[in-house]
Amino acid sequence: MSLELDSPRTVEVSQRGLTARQAIADRVFRIGLVAATLTFVILIAGLFAELVHGSWESLVAFGPKFLWSSEWNPVTNHFGALPFIYGTVVSSAIAILVAGVVGIAAAVFLAEFAPPAVARPISFFIELLAAVPSVVFGLWGLFVLAPFLGSTVDPFIQRYLGFLPMFSGGIYGIGLLTAGLLLALMIVPTVAAIARDLIQAVPNELREASISLGATRWETVVHVVLPSARAGIVGACVLALGRALGETIAATMVIGNRPAISASLFAPSYTLSSVIANEFTEATSSLYLSALLELGLILFVISFIVNGCARILMWSMLRSQGRRP
Amino acid sequence: MILAADGGTAGIQAGAEVKVRVRDLNVYYGTNHAIRDASLDIEQSQVTALIGPSGCGKSTFVRAINRMHDLTPSARVSGSVEIDGVDVYSRRVDPIVMRRRVAMVFQRPNPFPMSIFDNVAYGLRVNGERDRVRIAGLVEDSLRRAVLWDEVKDRMSDSGITLSGGQQQRLCIARVLALRPEVILMDEPASALDPIATVKIEELIAELRRDYTVVIVTHSMAQAGRVSDRTAFFLDGSIVEVGTTTQIFTRPKDRRTEDYITGRFG
Ligand SMILES: Nc1ncnc2c1ncn2[C@@H]1O[C@H](COP(=O)(O)OP(=O)(O)O)[C@@H](O)[C@H]1O
Ligand SMILES: [Mg+2]
Numbered sequence: 001m002s003l004e005l006d007s008p009r010t011v012e013v014s015q016r017g018l019t020a021r022q023a024i025a026d027r028v029f030r031i032g033l034v035a036a037t038l039t040f041v042i043l044i045a046g047l048f049a050e051l052v053h054g055s056w057e058s059l060v061a062f063g064p065k066f067l068w069s070s071e072w073n074p075v076t077n078h079f080g081a082l083p084f085i086y087g088t089v090v091s092s093a094i095a096i097l098v099a100g101v102v103g104i105a106a107a108v109f110l111a112e113f114a115p116p117a118v119a120r121p122i123s124f125f126i127e128l129l130a131a132v133p134s135v136v137f138g139l140w141g142l143f144v145l146a147p148f149l150g151s152t153v154d155p156f157i158q159r160y161l162g163f164l165p166m167f168s169g170g171i172y173g174i175g176l177l178t179a180g181l182l183l184a185l186m187i188v189p190t191v192a193a194i195a196r197d198l199i200q201a202v203p204n205e206l207r208e209a210s211i212s213l214g215a216t217r218w219e220t221v222v223h224v225v226l227p228s229a230r231a232g233i234v235g236a237c238v239l240a241l242g243r244a245l246g247e248t249i250a251a252t253m254v255i256g257n258r259p260a261i262s263a264s265l266f267a268p269s270y271t272l273s274s275v276i277a278n279e280f281t282e283a284t285s286s287l288y289l290s291a292l293l294e295l296g297l298i299l300f301v302i303s304f305i306v307n308g309c310a311r312i313l314m315w316s317m318l319r320s321q322g323r324r325p
Numbered sequence: 326m327i328l329a330a331d332g333g334t335a336g337i338q339a340g341a342e343v344k345v346r347v348r349d350l351n352v353y354y355g356t357n358h359a360i361r362d363a364s365l366d367i368e369q370s371q372v373t374a375l376i377g378p379s380g381c382g383k384s385t386f387v388r389a390i391n392r393m394h395d396l397t398p399s400a401r402v403s404g405s406v407e408i409d410g411v412d413v414y415s416r417r418v419d420p421i422v423m424r425r426r427v428a429m430v431f432q433r434p435n436p437f438p439m440s441i442f443d444n445v446a447y448g449l450r451v452n453g454e455r456d457r458v459r460i461a462g463l464v465e466d467s468l469r470r471a472v473l474w475d476e477v478k479d480r481m482s483d484s485g486i487t488l489s490g491g492q493q494q495r496l497c498i499a500r501v502l503a504l505r506p507e508v509i510l511m512d513e514p515a516s517a518l519d520p521i522a523t524v525k526i527e528e529l530i531a532e533l534r535r536d537y538t539v540v541i542v543t544h545s546m547a548q549a550g551r552v553s554d555r556t557a558f559f560l561d562g563s564i565v566e567v568g569t570t571t572q573i574f575t576r577p578k579d580r581r582t583e584d585y586i587t588g589r590f591g
Contacts, residue, residue: 115398205435209497211396213448213504214425223451228438321438321484 048300055294057287066294072259072275074284079291081298083259087176087269088299091251092244094180094265095187099244100237102184103191104226110192111199112221123196130189138253141182146173146254149181154266169264172256177265179255183247187240194236198229231317238310245303248273272299341368344538345390345508350404352385352394359385361562362404367508372530372539374549374570377559378585383542384432386559387510390540391427392420408508425452428506432513434493436485436500441477444485444496448504463503471499472529491522498529509533511541515548527552546586550574558582 052059058066062079069080106126110119150173161167202225210220226233248271256268257278272295283289345367352360360382367373375383385394392413394400405412413423425448436444445464454460468474473495477488485496494514501509511530515523530552533539543549549556549570556573558565558581566579577583 203435205431205433206437208393208396208429209431209435209437209500210447210451212391212393212424212429212431213451213500214421215447215451216421219451223447224437321486 048297051293051297051300055290055297057290058294059290061287062291066291067298070259070261074279074288077285077287079288079294081272081295083261084270084272084275084295085298085302086261087179087255088245088271088273088302090176090265091179091183091255091269091271092241094177095183095244096237096241098181098184099188099191099240103188103236103240104195104233106188106192107195107199108221108226111196112217112225123193126189126192129185130193132186134186134247134250135253137182137186138250141178141250141254142174145182146178149173149178158266165263166265169262169266171266172268174254174256174268175264175266176255176269179251179269179271180265182250182254183244186247186250187243190240190243191233191236194239195229195233198232198236199225202228227321231314231321234310234314234317238307241306242303245306246273246299248277252277272296272302341371343367344369344408345540346405346407346410347386347390348405348407350386350389350406351402352382352389353401354385354397355399359562360389363559363562363564365557365564365567367538367540368555369538370534370536371554372534372541372552374553374556375540375542375559376544376546376549376556376585377565379544381559382562383559384512385562387429387512387540387542390508390510391424391429393429395420425504426506427508427510428501428504430494430497430501430509430511430514433517434490434497436488436493436496438484438486440482441485441488441496442481445499445503448500452504464499467499467503468496470502470532471495472525472532473499489522491518491525494518494522494526495529498526502533506537508538508540511539513542513544516544523548546574558585560585 058079062069066079066081067085068082069078070082071078071080072083073079106122110123114122150171154171154173154177158167158171206224206228207220210224211217215223251271252274255271255274257270257274258268259270259275260267262269276292276295279288280292283292343366345365347363347365347367350360350363351358363382363386365373365386375386377383388394389402390406390413392402394402402414405414407413408423408427411418413420413427428448437447439447442464445467446460449460449463454463465474465478468477473492476492477483477496485493488496494517498509498514514530515526518526527548530539530541534554541549541552543552553570555567556570557567558573558577558579560581566573566577566582568578573582574586577586583589
């Protein structure tokens with residue numbers, strides 16, 4: 001240090017003073033961080049414990065059978081979760097498939113191909129879409145999307161693909177497919193916006209290297225840019241999937257709310273979150289209430305599993321690229 | 326191929342053929358006139374060094390040779406760059422095909438986040454090579470030429486980014502060699518590397534001279550002296566002087582070249 005040469009004592013004293021104060025600040029800061037982190041852990045553990053506690057009566061009464069029983073009868077006090085699990089999983093799967101493909105395509109277009117004059121307004125529109133309240137999506141889904149799908153798109157699909165069980169049966173407009181597509185619309189901004197940022201963050205040197213080896217823009221995107229951003233994009237999809245799994249009001253408004261399992265995507269269905277929201281206030285018996293809470297517990301566990309799997313997937317992807325997760 | 330070093334770097338230039346002929350090249354970034362009427366003959370199987378102070382347009386010049394400016398919306402190029410007599414900017418030339426013959430090594434090592442093998446195979450695959458046996462053969466051969474084979478042969482499926490900086494740069498050179506290019510453009514290929522890795526890259530360039538036409542941008546005059554046969558001195562977007570490296574370093578004709586060589590500016 002050059003300062004030390006000039007006046008070693010002053011520097012030493014001030015350094016010691018600073019160090020002591022810094023040490024305290026450092027400790028306070030660290031305790032604060034640990035406390036904040038622990039709060040999350042405690043919150044989640046507490047939430048889980050509370051759900052288990054609340055659903056205990058149902059857990060005891062029905063055991064694991066609750067998971068694969070299709071009966072939902074408050075009158076006879078027989079409850080099973082399967083139709084709701086099915087509705088939640090299938091509608092969310094449709095949502096993430098559609099939103100993943102459309103969102104990533106939009107992100108590639110915005111980040112790699114669109115001139116700024118085009119990309120900027122579209123990006124703004126996408127971010128706007130993310131800010132629309134669920135209930136507005138629900139209204140639009142009920143009054144615009146469902147009638148449109150029911151009168152035009154669904155019959156069209158059925159005419160050509162009706163031999164597939166998933167496109168057979170009656171068409172009502174509302175149902176699993178409509179819910180899935182509405183959810184897709186709601187989560188596509190998340191996928192598109194995050195994926196766009198991740199693609200833009202891929203170092204330009206990699207694009208240049210690829211181009212200089214005789215690759216086209218497309219080959220560069222497909223073989224270099226997207227793989228580089230892959231782990232993050234999976235993360236974005238999981239975030240979006242989490243929202244689809246838990247989305248309540250919009251799904252409730254267009255899925256038909258019928259606890260039945262049908263092979264057809266046109267048929268009405270029901271989701272875990274919808275049935276909880278719809279029936280919570282009218283749960284008269286304690287077993288009924290407990291069964292509803294157990295549905296919440298199942299939703300919690302599904303989200304947990306999805307996130308865990310995604311984490312593992314992302315780790316293995318980063319590792320295969322030689323990066324530290 | 327054969328790795329026998331032949332030591333000498335200067336010399337051999339009598340009757341050399343011109344591989345790349347640059348005429349009246351001008352490059353603009355928006356209104357910034359980065360290259361002004363630059364003309365240069367780059368001779369076959371020689372190492373041509375481009376030297377000059379930072380910002381004088383050396384990178385801009387080499388990137389014009391394989392049309393990398395196509396990627397920069399603000400960049401505009403005029404003039405001609407003929408390779409074997411064909412202007413790469415003419416409408417008959419597909420830049421995608423041309424870049425396979427005129428390869429590029431960048432300042433910062435930039436391996437793809439994929440396996441070492443896939444890094445080297447990348448250029449072959451995007452250029453339509455499907456034969457696995459041929460690809461494997463070319464990958465090994467390229468890694469040997471880049472003097473990296475012995476260090477990576479047991480870890481070909483490891484990611485390219487797990488290598489050290491110097492190894493990464495040799496991987497990038499191997500990646501380029503796999504395409505069997507005719508011209509190799511290097512933009513300060515050793516400036517991000519430590520001295521030992523730099524020596525390895527310089528030795529490699531001396532080897533490459535046997536089979537390729539090499540253009541190397543360098544900010545180090547010592548490096549230009551060690552590796553190149555000919556040297557072009559750039560200043561403010563213009564080529565001030567071109568000649569054999571020995572001549573430029575010992576008997577510069579232009580005052581400004583002399584000032585730069587003797588360290589009086591830049
Ligand atoms: N992508 C770019 N956009 C705008 N200006 C650029 C760009 N790249 C380089 N320039 C400008 O062009 C001039 C030459 O730069 P460059 O070729 O990188 O010089 P060198 O490689 O000799 O250091 C500089 O004035 C630099 O600011
Ligand atoms: Mg440069």
